[in-house]
Structures are given as C-alpha cells and as structure tokens.
Amino acid sequence: MRIERPMTPNLPEGKWALFLDIDGTLLEHAAHPDSVSVSNELRQLMQTMERRLDGAVAFVTGRSVSAVDRLFDPLKMRVAGLYGLEHRLTSDGPVEAADEPADIAALADEVEAELGKGVYVERKGPVLALHTRAAPHLLARATVLVEKALDRLPRGYRVIPGNAGVELMPLEAAKGAAIRRFMEIPPFVGRRPVFLGDDTSDENGFETVNGEDGISIRIKPRGPTAARHVIADVTDAIAWLQANFGDPARQAGRDAAE
Numbered sequence: 001m002r003i004e005r006p007m008t009p010n011l012p013e014g015k016w017a018l019f020l021d022i023d024g025t026l027l028e029h030a031a032h033p034d035s036v037s038v039s040n041e042l043r044q045l046m047q048t049m050e051r052r053l054d055g056a057v058a059f060v061t062g063r064s065v066s067a068v069d070r071l072f073d074p075l076k077m078r079v080a081g082l083y084g085l086e087h088r089l090t091s092d093g094p095v096e097a098a099d100e101p102a103d104i105a106a107l108a109d110e111v112e113a114e115l116g117k118g119v120y121v122e123r124k125g126p127v128l129a130l131h132t133r134a135a136p137h138l139l140a141r142a143t144v145l146v147e148k149a150l151d152r153l154p155r156g157y158r159v160i161p162g163n164a165g166v167e168l169m170p171l172e173a174a175k176g177a178a179i180r181r182f183m184e185i186p187p188f189v190g191r192r193p194v195f196l197g198d199d200t201s202d203e204n205g206f207e208t209v210n211g212e213d214g215i216s217i218r219i220k221p222r223g224p225t226a227a228r229h230v231i232a233d234v235t236d237a238i239a240w241l242q243a244n245f246g247d248p249a250r251q252a253g254r255d256a257a258e
C-alpha cells in the first residue's frame with residue numbers, strides 16, 4: 001500500500017515539547033525486549049535535547065519506568081511508562097504507578113502454560129505483553145487467548161497489536177492522555193508538542209498532538225496512520241532529532257563533512 005505523506009520537515013526555532021516512543025523509534029527492534037541497548041551517543045543526544053528544550057522532553061512508552069531507567073542508566077528522564085499508567089513528571093521525582101489487578105498475574109501464568117516457551121510473556125504489572133517474534137505462528141492464538149480473557153478482568157481492558165506480539169492493557173492506558181498530562185505542567189505547558197512513534201499504540205498520541213497543532217511523525221508506517229509526517233527508519237529518526245534538537249556545533253560538523 002502506498003502512503004502519501006510529506007517527509008518530515010526541519011522545524012523552525014520555537015517553543016517545542018518533545019515526546020518520544022522508544023522501541024522502533026529510538027532503538028531498532030531486537031529478538032527479545034532485553035536484547036536492546038542504548039548507545040552513549042543516544043544518551044548524549046537525550047541530554048542535549050533536554051537542555052535545549054529547557055527540560056520539555058519525555059519518553060512515552062509501553063515499557064515500565066524502571067525498564068526505561070535500566071536501559072538509559074545512569075540517565076533519568078521524564079517518562080510516561082506503561083502507556084501512561086505510570087508517570088515520572090520530573091527527572092528526579094517519584095514514579096506514580098497504577099496497581100496490578102491480581103487477575104493479570106494469574107492470566108499471565110495461564111497464557112504462559114498454554115503457549116509454551118516460544119512466546120515470551122512480559123509481565124508489566126497491569127499490562128501484559130505477549131511477544132511472538134520467535135514463534136510468529138502463535139500470534140493468532142496468543143491474540144485469541146487475551147481477547148477471551150477480556151470479560152473476566154476486573155475493570156475495562158483492551159487488546160492492542162504490538163510489534164511482533166500483542167498487549168493487554170487497561171482502557172485508561174493511552175499515549176494521548178499521557179502526553180496531555182505533561183502538556184498541563186511546566187516546562188511543557190505553552191509549548192507545541194512533537195511526537196515520534198512507530199506503532200498502533202502511538203496512533204492515539206498522534207491524534208492528540210494533531211489536535212494541539214503539533215507535529216506527529218510515524219517511523220516506518222506499515223499501514224494507514226494519523227501521523228502527518230513519516231520517517232523511513234530509526235537511523236533517520238535519530239538524524240532528524242539530531243538536526244532539530246541536537247548540538248548545533250556537532251550538526252555543523254556533520255554538514256561540512258557531507
């Protein structure tokens with residue numbers, strides 16, 4: 001399917017607030033969630049962007065805040081984790097977290113037993129991710145299992161396709177709401193949001209950012225998207241961030257070398 005979208009423009013100087021998905025946007029996908037690693041160059045870019053935007057930078061991710069901290073260690077950023085069920089609103093502040101309903105743990109045990117070792121069941125408290133990258137033939141079965149479980153869960157839950165897998169999450173877990181929460185407080189308030197994401201769960205974030213006259217960018221879209229701009233892959237996404245919010249001296253050096 002051909003997707004007609006303008007390539008992502010360079011942004012004029014302005015008061016921007018930057019929201020970033022992690023997997024598939026800043027990091028290439030890997031065989032297992034624990035196999036990814038963050039380069040020092042990416043850590044440095046995050047710090048530079050935070051400085052240039054007066055702190056108005058946050059990760060908005062399906063990973064938990066603790067998982068993000070492990071990845072970016074020793075860097076601590078503002079984060080909406082678990083699709084906004086967790087928030088750390090300042091880089092050194094506390095993490096506000098949602099409870100794990102007991103049923104989810106029981107469901108994770110059942111699903112694991114049913115699907116066997118080929119599927120990695122990632123237990124993230126109130127969110128459950130079933131990773132089928134190593135066993136793509138089990139994706140349909142995994143999806144049916146979590147869809148069937150919807151009725152017996154204690155409060156509203158939904159199933160969203162992930163990248164090579166499927167995730168079960170409470171209805172209130174939504175990247176758009178997570179972005180809105182940040183936009184109400186300093187240093188984000190009064191700025192124009194920019195959001196980069198790569199997946200179905202990012203679509204709701206794109207809609208929110210579009211509604212705020214912001215810039216929505218989808219990396220490597222595989223189908224229709226609400227994002228108003230596209231970027232081909234992770235390498236290009238990082239280059240775009242570098243060009244717009246990175247160290248200007250470094251960028252000048254790159255431009256001269258080309």
Ligand SMILES: O=P(O)(O)OC[C@H]1O[C@H](O[C@H]2O[C@H](CO)[C@@H](O)[C@H](O)[C@H]2O)[C@H](O)[C@@H](O)[C@@H]1O
Nearest residue numbers: 021022023029030031032033061062063163164
């Ligand atoms: O919202 P994101 O920051 O994009 O996080 C989405 C999920 O990312 C991770 O899973 C995905 O990336 C893994 C590493 O590349 C890959 O092995 C897996 O197949 C992908 O689905 C993470 O494990 C999840 O918890 C996040 O929700």
Ligand SMILES: [Mg+2]
Nearest residue numbers: 021023024199
């Ligand atoms: Mg992603």
